[in-house]
Amino acid sequence: MKYCDFNGCTNKINRGAYCDEHKKSKETVKRKQNKKTIYHNQNKSFYNSKEWKHRRSFIYERESGCCQKCGRFVFGKQAQVHHIVTNKKNPLLKLDPTNLMLLCPSCHMEEENKDKGKMAKVYPSYFKVPLPKNNLFA
Template sequence: MKYCQFDGCTNKIAKGIYCTEHKRSSKSRKKKQQAKTVYHHENKPFYRMQAWKDVADFVYEREGGHCQRCGRFVFGKLAHRHHVIPIKKNKLLSLDPNNIRLLCPSPRMFLY
C-alpha cells in the first residue's frame, strides 16, 4: 500500500498514483494543463523537423547553455528555445537563430 499522490491526501491505495476521490480530478487538471501549454498543436510537425533541431542545438551552443534572461545554466528538457517573433506572425523567421532565445523555465513563463 502507498499514499495517494494528491497534495495533502492521506488515503492509501494499492495501485496507481491517485485514490478514487482524486483520480477524477486529476483528469480535469490534466486537461487544464494541456490547455495552458505554450506549444501550439499546429506547430508540432515544425518542432520535429531536423532543420529545427539543428537550429535549436546551434542556439544552445551559442549561449553556452545559459538562460538569456537570468544567466542560469539550463540542461536537457529544461532548456526552452523561445521564438521572439512567434511562428504564427512570421514563418520566415522560424529558423532564424537571431529570432530564438534560450530560456530556463522560470522567466519563460512571464513571456505569455
C-alpha cells in the same frame, strides 16, 4: 496481492498499479489533458520535428547553456528557446538562428508577457518550476 506503486505507499492492492488513495481521479486526468493542450497547440507538429530539435540543440550549444537574459546556466527541459519575433507574426523566421534565444523559465515567462504588462498571464503553469537562486554557474 501487491503493494501500491506510489513511492513509499504500504497499501496492498489486488489489481492495478495504485491503491484507491493514489489513483488519479477522472477530474485530475481531465485537468492535465487540458493543460497539455494549452502550450503550442497549433505548432505541435513543428516543435516535434527533426528540424526544430536540431535547431534547438544548436541554440543551446551556441549559448553554452546560459540564459541570455540573466546569465544563469540552464539544463535539460529547463532550457527554453524563445522566438524573438513570434511564429504568428512571421512564420519564415521560426528556424532562423538570429530570431532564437536561450532563456531560463522565469526569463522566458517575462519575455512572453512583456507586451501584456503583468507577469504570469501566458502559460503560468508551464513555468511553475523556478530555478534555484544560488546557482553556482551564474
